[in-house]
Amino acid sequence: MPTLLVAPTAPHERLVCAVMAGGSGTRFWPLSRRDTPKQLLKFFGEKTLLRTTIDRVAPLCPPERRLVITAERLRDAVQTDLPELGAGQIIGEPAPRNTAPCMAIAAIVAEQMDPDAILVLLPADHYVADAEGFRRALTLAAAEADTGRIVTLGVTPTQPETGYGYIELGDKAANGVHAVKRFVEKPDLKAALGYLQGGQHLWNAGVFVLRADVALRAIGAHVPVILGALAPLRDGGLRYDRDDFAATLWAAFPHCPSVSIDYGVMEHERDLRVVRLDAGWSDVGTWQSVLGLKPESAPNFVAGDVLALDCEDCVLISQGPQLAAVGLRELAVVATEKATLVLPLDRSQDVREVVARLQAAGRDDLL
């Protein structure tokens, strides 16, 4: 907590941004592969989603206050993508344990960076059209978080999405901040339509803003086993930028249970707050959602060396072989040097089946 003896620092100047970049999804195969998961893909030009996520918060968060928590095997790739980060600012988890242990590590490191840190936990692989709008929401959330509350960002729904979690709004507090009535799991279509019309539900964007000490208090209260497992990271003056931090983490981390922030922490908290985000947000969850990110005037989402004749509402991506598409509707065609995928956008989920088949067939060369 800032003391009154020094000039108080504005909350948004005390942010530490921790990007959760451990995902290893297969939904964007063949673009995403074991060593290039979604957060390391360049959907929109030259930058990875991870780089774009960092750049989005950069004006609020100088390099020394950034942190990326990823899978150990992706550490080198992340370091290449984010050369401005010191080695201690890229933390490789030795095994997947979902997001709650990740939040604990982030809070421990943030507190080591700045005892008064306000932690921003961010997914590495989302899309936001209006970066400035995003930063405005974060600034508002930081002020609210400085009071000791946990703040989340909620996106105004634009369609009856059944793939997202929702946040039900409670009473309005000051500054356009709402209380959170409850978190709602992925709804069915009927419920999603109701949420869309009712105006009382926002999409859970998976972004959390809270003081580092509040984060540690909440984890200690709801999943103390995590804090117990990670205690060696706080012992004896150990710091994230010391050489022995990684080894200590490797020894401690496997003892963490696999728990998500939502299940493990947020659902047990009262007095949560939500800041509304209207900035063209997408979780970029499937090929279908990628279509939604095309420029409005464009008939298709196109990236790479593509010739499209009379195609509409298609996702056409080439990374390698030239792609010629004629007369297609609502199709994804994704060509890489190793593999080509063609499927209707409304069957985007079936990429999993493709990957499972390739796995079963021992086609590790393609995964």
Next chain:
Amino acid sequence: MPTLLVAPTAPHERLVCAVMAGGSGTRFWPLSRRDTPKQLLKFFGEKTLLRTTIDRVAPLCPPERRLVITAERLRDAVQTDLPELGAGQIIGEPAPRNTAPCMAIAAIVAEQMDPDAILVLLPADHYVADAEGFRRALTLAAAEADTGRIVTLGVTPTQPETGYGYIELGDKAANGVHAVKRFVEKPDLKAALGYLQGGQHLWNAGVFVLRADVALRAIGAHVPVILGALAPLRDGGLRYDRDDFAATLWAAFPHCPSVSIDYGVMEHERDLRVVRLDAGWSDVGTWQSVLGLKPESAPNFVAGDVLALDCEDCVLISQGPQLAAVGLRELAVVATEKATLVLPLDRSQDVREVVARLQAAGRDDLL
């Protein structure tokens, strides 16, 4: 003509098979490219269409009686594909001049191989399911040709095809051979339906069987300029297997007009004969026609490293990148190392447009 002083040789033992392999079509882009036209593609396993064409007639025609007439720039590729042929048996045309000059060269060389040769002129890039049925038709045609008539093969139509030329049947002669009433150009759908129901029209398969001397007589009668231009190939004891044959051809060939066998010769001939071919023939003209060549029990035409889930009536070909296709209907997906094409089969003709666009864009690397 065989004399009565030596034991007469059966007509089908005097065949010289000349394969016309000069095509440079773009309808199978990206599989077919400038240096690998359709006849050099391996649609069906390990053999090119050209190799398959040669092998189909092999039991009737030993290596020394085979001849391939192709474009000069394809000569090396043809030689690699057909190593059993001597250099003189692969003739490279220095420029495209359609098929009538090709027929003239074939007749000249056939006569040099065997003064009593019965020439078989074959397209290099067709498909025939029943090779033995094809050879039976050739044997029948050879006997008929031995009488001095020109014989063509006609395929019983199985659909109202508007992309083929037709042969209207005249009176029936002996041995299941018919007279040809006339050649009919590509009909409209209504006419094609009438032909299909009427039973008096066969598809023109572009295969001609005739004595070499008859071929030279017919060309001399109807397009004498070709015979005049190529006269040096017959002068002073020159033969196809001499080193100076190619240079003589190069000097003479450009003086030939560009004329097809059908227009230049056949339409002016009377007393033509046709032998019916019911052997599962296709000209393999478009991606759509390739679908027709799949095994009946298979849902798709598949070649190469392809994973197809819930696809029907598709042509799925990979030569290079692995291809994963999900939930597709009546689509062609063709993946090579350089390019991937995706288009509905009923728009197979639009491949030309793709190639034209790439050409206009200077993408010679893809053509």
